Amino acid sequence: MLSRFRNRNFFILDLVLLSLTPAVSLALRVELPWDERYTVGLLYYSLFSVPVKIIIFYLFGLYKRLWQYASVDAIISVLWSVGIASLIITGSVSAVLGSGILSDIYIPRSIPLIDGMLTLIIIGGTRISLRLVQYQAGGGHYNPAGKRVLIAGAGDAGQMVAKEILTSRHIHDNLVGLVDDDPIKIGAIIHGAKVLGALDQLPAIIRNQQVDEVIIAMPTAPGEVIRKVVSFSEQKGVTTKTLPGIYELISGEVTVSQLREVEVGDLLRRQPVDLSVEQVRDFIEGKRILVTGAGGSIGSELCNQISQCHPAKLYALGHGENSLFLLPQKINAWTKKQQEEKLEIIVADIRDDVRLHNIFSRSKPEIVFHAAAHKHVPLMEQNLEEAITNNILGTRSIIEQSKQHQVERFVLISTDKAVEPMNVMGMTKRVAELIVKNAAEETGRPYVSVRFGNVLGSRGSVVPFFKEQIAAGGPVTVTHPEVERFFMTIPEAVQLVLQAFALGSCGDIFILDMGEQIKINDLAEELIKLSGLEVGQDIEIVFTGLRPGEKLSEKLFGKGETPQTTNHDKIQVVREDIPLSGDLFNQEIDTLISLAKRGNTEEAYQKLRQICSWSGENVKP
DSSP states (O other), X not given: OGGGOOHHHHHHHHHHHHHHHHHHHHHHHSOSSOOTHHHHHHXXXXXXXXXXXXXXXXXXXXXXXXXXXXXXXXXXXXXXXXXXXXXXHHHHHHHHTTSGGGTTOOOOTTHHHHHXXXXXXHHHHHHHHHHHHHHHHHOOOOOTTSOEEEEEOOSHHXXXXXXXXXXXXXOOOEEEXXXXXXXXXXXXXXXXXXXXXXXXXXXXXXXXXXXXXXXXOOTTOOHHHHHHHHHHHHHTTOEEEEOOOTTTOTTOOOOGGGOEEOOHHHXXXXXXXXXXXXXXXXHHTTOEEEEESTTSHHHHHHHHHHHTXXXXXXXXXXXXXXXXXXXXXXXXXXXXXXXXXXXXXXXXXXXXXXXXXXXXHHHOOSEEEEOOOOOOHHHHHHOHHHHIIIIIIHHHHHHHHHHHTTOSEEEEEOOGGGSSOOSHHHHHHHHHHHHHHHHHHHHOSOEEEEEXXXXXTOTTOHHHHHHHHHHTTOOEEESOTTOEEOEEEHHHHHHHHHHHHHHOOTTOEEEEOOOSOEEHHXXXXXXXXXXXXXXXXXXXEEEOOXXXXXXXXXXXXXXXXXXXXOSSTTEEEEOOOOSSOHHHHHHHHHHHHHHHHHTOHHHHHHHHHHHHHHTTOOOOO
């Protein structure tokens, strides 16, 4: 019934009631029965005031709202519209009474004020009444027999969840209260539920209130807070659910329907990135963009986020046809028709100079994001030639075509493993950074590199690997109990890459703030617990020893690198002088590539170490 109560019904109701308010106002102002001289004035006043009100209410959108979902902004629109209509009517009545053609018409000057107050009561009351009826019909229930739920977080998200639990007809939980660390909120009542205490009191509150489930409603809380709530809940045998993080809430609207199980990404959660979308869009909008490695985890997310900045054309280049075939499904900003017009998928090998030349000549990209690389450390230790030809020769081929075809901006996706590299993959990425810097010095263009650590959820990364092992019944294999790594989510990494791209100048190396390193063993334990299992009882953790080329921990800055701040608090920049550059540098790269192609692995390895050492890096002996 409520869904059929539309704004045309309000329009008719307003016409009827607003036609009566002038008479009621006059009756309140003078004694009944009133003098006949008021009748003509009342008629003129009504004929003028009612259309004015209806027009103002229409302009303020009062006949476009769904009043059963009215909120504070709707009340404000009622106040403004009634106030402005009353001012217009009062001013007009004051101006014409007793003058001109209306000199014989009489009406008390207080009538517009009384009429305005009655109008506010009618307009606001009818609409808010519908909202109250909707609230009662939709829920507003208390269900003592339902699952006993406690909300962790009494901010905006927590209030939304509490409201949804108490009003939705589809939810039958019993909200026992909330917890929050803000001392001002403790003891407060939110939608009928009390804030029972701080997060540190969670174990006692769970016990005293006999809580069955804890809902974590803190979308921007850091990982350590989420871990604390999960740990307290696990101690008491209580399940946890959470609201999605910032990257999952594209619309920005939080409802209880978006609750899901706590995942490892929540435990590592960091403060959300404050991305200057306008600054990034200014560089990308209307430009032709080329992304290499477009089928990979970072490359595909780059394509997705770049598409939201309205490029003229997006060229997605990669070598694996299967991942490229699935790429259009990951680009959310474009319709199928827009993808057909703006997205071109190119299957090519970045080491094929002739093929690359043809691609650049035809597409004429203005900006290049180079994400194509071999990244698995143990595998590259066993395949030195492939690592050199792909990560170094491929990067040089892309950069040479970029120089030749006047590419305006170039971004290399690098890694923290390029810092004081202990493995082949790290050394090849360090040389790739040097190639980009050398090209920047030659051209004077903003060709830059961006370093970051491990990416949660990327193909071949540790989290999906651990999940597979847990699903198989274990054991979960960790190389060393003390090994630790930096972690980021894929969307966050790409957002910061785009921000660094907008900040870049000639030859910069940007380092993304990845918070503190996380021990891989702790990560494995959390994943096992989140799977509802016990470490050591249901699933064993087995330490296998460090793999060839693997470090216990990573660094963000190399020897002699002095990071400088930028105007983005999560991005630092390194500007370094490299002793070896220009023609001599290119000759050394030629020698390295030639050795790799001929299969002279030992000589190629020594040359790779030598080039990294010349750049001031401590490298594996």
